[in-house]
Amino acid sequence: MIPRLAVPLRVLSRALSLLAAIGLAAMIATATAARAGSFADAVALFAAGSFSDSADAVSQIETSGNPLALPIVNALHDGRLYADEASKTVVIKQPDGKVINAATGAPAAMPADAGVVRLNNKLRRRIAAALGSLTLLAADPETRIQAARAVYKSHDAAALPLVEAALRKETNAAAKNALGDARAAILLFKPDAAEADKLDAIATIGARGDQEALALLSSIPGNLSPAAAKSAQSAMQAIKSRLALWSMVQDAWYGLSLGSVLLLAAIGLAITFGVMGVINMAHGEMVMIGAYTTFVVQDIIRARYPAMFDYSLLIALPLAFLVAGLIGILIERSVIRFLYGRPLETLLATWGLSLILQQAVRTAFGPNNREVGNPSWMSGAFDLGHISITYNRLWILCFALATFAVLLAVLRFTRFGLEMRAVTQNRRMAAAMGIATSRVDALTFGLGSGIAGIAGVALSQIDNVSPNLGQSYIIDSFMVVVFGGVGNLWGTLVGAFSLGIANKFLEPFAGAVLGKIAILVLIILFIQKRPRGLFALKGRAVEA
């Protein structure tokens, strides 16, 4: 019995081992097949239509090592990845307009029902992280730095080997620095990182000293050792106290920037109200007209000469001056010259004019906001130390100071300026000396209005271009001129900047609403003490 049994057993065992071998081979085969297929499957997930499927697809593609991974994620980021839900085909539309199949890279035709793969914020964050780890070894150092920053933000533990590999190869100092930060951020969040690594990481992040570092340090999960927790605490303290100092600098900058806006808004009024004594409630509408001139100029440039867009503001400046100035002269000739010496009537008449101008613009351009674009040199921000300075605010500050200087020069060094000063100081004497006073009046009002117009060009960059634009500046403008001292340009300058800075230092404590109220109260108290403002004009003409 036994030998007879032994034979089949041996056969059986041989057969079994054969089977096992076949099975193993089959498993290996299917595994490779699955790996080859998985990239296509991952890509096909984009066609499933839900955000979580797309996020899965990004994660799988990121780690696939497939050369198409980067083009796919890039296309997804730029909105060039199209998917057709029915046929599960996903295609990339290259920047040059060619279409390729995302799974194979072969040229393809755009499926008829394909739609752009939709993004939401969660997916955008996932894409940024994936782009980061995919471009860590890119040829361009700037791309590598961006990649390192993306990894720093996502601090995904899976990217650690990649970051370390990149760090070993890196030669560019800035990129090396960014990679070091990224590595530190990953180690901070890696639960099983060595104690010494964590302490190093805290020191590295702490040395950055910015808000992002603070955010990162305060979001470390709570499983730190006492020593690491303590050093994280002290690093955070150090950053906080440094940032508190910088926030003072930041407030001062905001104050200067607000001051420059106030100066721009008020400087035209400093002429019409300050020098001529006309209570000009339509001043804000001149600013608005300047802003609408900018809109019209940009509209024409957009339609006809799109390449010139960056120069649109430079073209708009003289035009806004002319348009607002001419309207100002028209107003002076038709209304205001009959009302000299009657402040109440002037106030009511110019108020009425402001309503007429507003409604005229509303009828002509519609009640909606008009889009005035920022030229490229006025967009974005740069970092100075730990504060960020936006380009548009910086340019407006420069522009306000330049306008002020030019105006001062006109008054000081030109014949028109001389005549203007003569007429405001002593009208009769000026007339006796052969100055055509009424012509000078008209031109002076035109100058004030024209300057309000160019202020509108600048303000169109930071505010709404709507018929109500002027109204929001009229109170502030009068406030600045009265505070600075009526009739004194330097007073307007100092007044604008001191009000701007005071406002911005009050705002963080008091809030925007209370801050504004506090400023108004301060001005009322100040005017009680010094009714003529900061720099009162002295002389016979004023006393008279």
Next chain:
Amino acid sequence: MTFPTKSLLSAPLSRRGWLAAAAGLCLGLSTFAPARAADDTIKIGILHSLSGTMAISETTLKDAMLMLIDEQNKKGGVLGKKLEAVVVDPASNWPLFAEKARELITKDKVSVVFGCWTSVSRKSVLPVFKELDSILFYPVQYEGEESERNVFYTGAAPNQQAIPAVDYLMNESGVERWVLAGTDYVYPRTTNKILEAYLKSKGVPAGDIMVNYTPFGFSDWQTEVSKIKTFGSAGKKTAVVSTINGDANVPFYKELGNQGIKATDIPVVAFSVGEEELAGLDTKPLVGHLAAWNYFESINTPANKAFIKAWHAFTKNPKRTTNDPMEAHYIGFNMWVKAVEKAKSFDPDKVIAALPGIKQANLTGGVSEMLPNHHITKPVFIGEIQADGQFNVVSPDDPKKARLVPGDAWSDYLPGSKDLESDWVKLKCGNYNKVTKKCGGQAS
């Protein structure tokens, strides 16, 4: 088709008026079928500001109403009578709203009024509508805490806009820290009060909520935005819930873009920013910021496509955007038409009684219903701003299958208000207190 001029139809006709009427009659006879006597038309009041600060938002609604009335007339009017629009301009002046409302009801004898945008204008006309017993359709999202017999609220109550938006951020983006930023007036203050109570009920500590108000038309956002940036760097995912209104939005978003706050870092979800507001803005830096509405122009349904096409044809401008309050008027107007047909009368009392229960398909694929509390059921959408100034709906996944949320007049999250109930059908009361079982309760 043009609208008969007002002078033609005002009751006592002058001699010139008679001449004009005769001329109009001849014209009517020669071109159209049977001419109608002047008093055979039904007047509809449109009470939207066409000048002043609110003109930016309200002018569009006036145009939308004119289009709806025009279309209804092409279908033969209502109960065999043509409709006629009476447009007045309350000029963004709140007391003038009450005056103009009185004028519409007593002098022009309108059957129904569509109008108001700001809550303060609505509050100012309420006594007029109560006293003269007429009907107002109010199309804008508002703070709730109100239910009047004469008013039908076709815009969103807080539970149809604010709370779902916060839920979305909490669940989808894992937001733990909240900035509630608003313009300083009644709608943001009440909405933020409700949201604060809601967040606290969800276990958000007080230190993770920052409430911040700015004046109307605020334009210098540097400090505020950097405050938000600092608040957002505490290591927890932060979002801004914005009830910032009107003109202040453009400089706010510009400053966000300039200071480099991206939607992936600190998303802003807004309740007052729609297609119309974005039209004045370069939206590229804003891609990914959110808005919560009950309608988006980008939702792809046949009804919406037809509506947009009609709107472009009516305004002769292929770029005019449509928005949420316009859809609210669309729903409200059609509900009114159906209620009149159901009541077989234009009498306000009969129409008010007929309105609850009326169903009207909205433009996004659902069917809205007028509830006994004079609010309607609405779908809630969360949309992300796209580079082209339109919104991409990110929640729900399929906008056409959105769940309809019934409007709740009295918030469940405010003390005092949560005991109140509004039911004009059974209880005949807008503020019935469930605890004391009395009508006339007050919200604190």
